[in-house]
Amino acid sequence: MSKNNKVCDFCLSEASGMFSRHEKTADGHYICKNCKAIIQSYGLPVKYGLFQTLVTAQPNMKDMIMDTWLENHKAADALAKFYPLPQILLHDGEHCLNAVKAVYNVKKESVPQEFAVKSIADIRKGTIQNIEDSPERSGSEKIEGMLYETEAALYFLSDKIVNVHRLGYVKRNTKDNDHIVIQTPSKKFTYAVPHSDLFFMRERFFQKVNAVLSNKRQHLIYISDDNQLTVTPGIYDIPRTLKPGIYKVKAINDAGLHVKDALGHVKDYYENEESIDLSAGGTLECTGEYKLEWVGSKKQ
Numbered sequence: 001m002s003k004n005n006k007v008c009d010f011c012l013s014e015a016s017g018m019f020s021r022h023e024k025t026a027d028g029h030y031i032c033k034n035c036k037a038i039i040q041s042y043g044l045p046v047k048y049g050l051f052q053t054l055v056t057a058q059p060n061m062k063d064m065i066m067d068t069w070l071e072n073h074k075a076a077d078a079l080a081k082f083y084p085l086p087q088i089l090l091h092d093g094e095h096c097l098n099a100v101k102a103v104y105n106v107k108k109e110s111v112p113q114e115f116a117v118k119s120i121a122d123i124r125k126g127t128i129q130n131i132e133d134s135p136e137r138s139g140s141e142k143i144e145g146m147l148y149e150t151e152a153a154l155y156f157l158s159d160k161i162v163n164v165h166r167l168g169y170v171k172r173n174t175k176d177n178d179h180i181v182i183q184t185p186s187k188k189f190t191y192a193v194p195h196s197d198l199f200f201m202r203e204r205f206f207q208k209v210n211a212v213l214s215n216k217r218q219h220l221i222y223i224s225d226d227n228q229l230t231v232t233p234g235i236y237d238i239p240r241t242l243k244p245g246i247y248k249v250k251a252i253n254d255a256g257l258h259v260k261d262a263l264g265h266v267k268d269y270y271e272n273e274e275s276i277d278l279s280a281g282g283t284l285e286c287t288g289e290y291k292l293e294w295v296g297s298k299k300q
Contacts, residue, residue, distance in 0.1 A: 008032035009048060010039075010056040042195050050082070054201050060264030066205050075212035083206060086148065088157075089121035094150040097206045098199050102156060102180070102191040104133045105140040116162045120148060120155050123162060130163050132187035132211065147191055149203060151210065151255070154182065156191065163189060168254050169268035172200060205267070207256050207287035217284035227294040231257075236284045246277045247292040255288030 006015040008022050009029040015022050020179040022030040029048040031039075035056045039046050042055050053236065054062050070078065079095070110131050117127045134140040145158030154170060156163040165172050171181040177197045182189040193199060211233045221241065222230040230252070236242050251271035259267045261282040269276045271290075278284060279297065 006028050008052060010035040015204075035140075041269050042198055048072050050205070051198065051201065055195075055198060062201065062203075063258075063260060063264060063266050066208055070212060075209045077204055078205075078209045079213065082202070083209075088146075088148070089119040090150060091152065092122055094120070094152055095206070096150055097203050098147070098149040099176040100147050100193050100199060101144070102193050103142055104142050104156075104189060105135075105137070105142055106131050106161070106193045107134045108139055108141045110134075110194060111141055111143070112160045114160065115159065116160050118157070120157070121148070123155065123164065127162055128164050129161050130165075130187065131161055133190045147193060149199070151206070156189075164187065166254075166272075168251070168272040170270075172268040172270075174207060179266065199269075204256075204258070210255075211287050228291065229285060230289065230291050231284070231286045232289050236286070238278050238281045238284060242278060242284060243294060244279050244281060245297045247278060247294055249276050250291040250293075252291065254290075256286075257290060258285040258287065259283075 005021045005024065007013070008015075008031055010031055011034070013032050015101070022032050023036065025031055025047050027047045031046065036046055038056050039052050042051075044052055044055065046052075050065070053065055057065055073296075079084060083095050085098045088099075090096060112129060116129075117123055143158050143161055145156055145161070147169075148155040148157065152167075154165040154167060156165075163292075165182045165184075169182045169184050171183055174181070178192060178194055180191045180193045180196050180199060182191075214233075221232075221236070224230070231242075238244055245265060249269065249271055254271045257269040257276060259269065259276065259278065261280055275295065276292070
């Protein structure tokens with residue numbers, strides 16, 4: 001915490017002008033007007049906390065902030081603090097990573113007449129509709145519901161529609177912070193979710209927390225042959241431990257691969273990606289378990 005009321009504890013900017021001062025938060029930190037506005041726009045309380053610092057940080061600093069927080073706090077405390085049980089029943093063993101209001105459009109004739117189940121625990125194969133969105137305004141209906149993410153799946157629950165999506169079908173690494181898009185081989189679902197970047201920050205941090213809790217940072221690589229290997233949770237330097245190039249990906253546990261370049265920018269990969277590009281070096285953080293097959297040195 002800064003004792004200088006001219007320095008923002010969030011973005012470290014200095015107040016301009018001889019008599020200018022930053023506002024003091026209730027927990028004793030100083031905050032500039034810009035950071036305060038950003039935090040409020042995300043619906044977060046104006047205080048010094050992990051996600052408050054993440055939403056006000058530069059993109060290349062976010063991963064470091066998460067790692068630093070985990071180095072100074074217990075992972076079990078993070079799970080209890082940031083991922084409490086939601087007000088909805090889950091399947092046994094699931095944790096709720098995200099619970100946000102979401103809206104999407106469907107064709108009016110596709111909306112079921114019957115009401116849907118009200119909890120994730122009640123979802124069965126026969127209760128899932130998976131009704132894709134309608135890009136046309138004419139003849140469509142706006143469906144409001146809740147989007148829940150667990151480590152098992154993404155669930156959309158509304159009065160009459162229940163959709164369930166594999167996490168690997170969620171489109172990541174986009175610049176669209178107002179939608180969450182699911183692209184399956186045959187359908188597309190576009191949910192309007194303001195500040196969806198916070199959704200993915202929470203997902204990313206949970207993966208780090210879960211890796212620590214499960215004691216899964218073995219950093220082990222199992223090599224099948226010169227071009228095939230299996231990576232377990234851990235952080236790998238490129239090219240010191242992994243050969244640079246393009247790899248095909250097959251998931252054993254599809255909980256994410258994250259490539260960080262030299263500037264700190266992170267790209268997330270899941271099994272549905274055609275390939276993962278490790279040509280530029282950097283580091284690969286694995287929070288799941290994957291088989292990688294080296295297929296070339298340059299992306300075609």
